[in-house]
Amino acid sequence: RVRLDGLWRALSPYHFHFYNGLLSFQEAAAFHKALDEVTTTPKNFQEDGFGKEPTFGCLVAELPPGEKTKGGHTIIGYQFHYLSYCTWDGPVLFGEDLYVMPDYRGKGIGTSLVNKVCQVALEKGCSQFRLFSAQWNQPAMDFYTKLGAVNVTMNEHWLVHNITEQNIRKLAEQARQMRSG
Numbered sequence: 001r002v003r004l005d006g007l008w009r010a011l012s013p014y015h016f017h018f019y020n021g022l023l024s025f026q027e028a029a030a031f032h033k034a035l036d037e038v039t040t041t042p043k044n045f046q047e048d049g050f051g052k053e054p055t056f057g058c059l060v061a062e063l064p065p066g067e068k069t070k071g072g073h074t075i076i077g078y079q080f081h082y083l084s085y086c087t088w089d090g091p092v093l094f095g096e097d098l099y100v101m102p103d104y105r106g107k108g109i110g111t112s113l114v115n116k117v118c119q120v121a122l123e124k125g126c127s128q129f130r131l132f133s134a135q136w137n138q139p140a141m142d143f144y145t146k147l148g149a150v151n152v153t154m155n156e157h158w159l160v161h162n163i164t165e166q167n168i169r170k171l172a173e174q175a176r177q178m179r180s181g
Contacts, residue, residue: 028097032134056082059116061100061109069101076104079113083124093121095131098140114147 029038048055061077077100086092100109121129133140152158
């Protein structure tokens with residue numbers, strides 16, 4: 001049985017073992033059939049999350065003191081989030097990689113993580129909390145809809161365009177050449 005009170009806390013440098021633990025990003029990437037796309041390292045993770053200017057936040061669901069999973073872990077779920085800005089609405093919080101270990105799903109942990117991140121969104125003055133899901137991940141889409149999320153891809157016809165690191169470098173070099181030319 002999992003108690004939901006006092007279960008959540010912000011990821012901290014203390015939790016650095018989290019990166020290489022059972023709840024690794026490789027596990028999430030494998031679930032999304034994108035294992036070969038993982039390029040983050042423990043060093044990136046530490047610098048990006050706990051450096052001078054953190055680029056993400058993360059709430060973890062952790063078992064009460066003294067309790068562990070079958071595999072010996074205490075962290076059973078997480079929700080990464082990061083801040084962005086919408087010129088129409090102001091600050092927006094984005095949620096990525098909501099994950100709950102399979103043995104703990106269906107117990108309200110995912111909902112509680114999202115609820116807690118929504119508190120973070122309000123504390124940061126956000127008007128929206130945007131969540132990502134793979135197009136094939138119907139359980140995630142159903143879960144987000146149950147929470148009141150609207151699929152703007154389908155309903156408002158917004159598409160997400162991604163410029164990869166290779167093209168970022170190419171475009172940045174073009175900007176540098178324009179300045180010096």
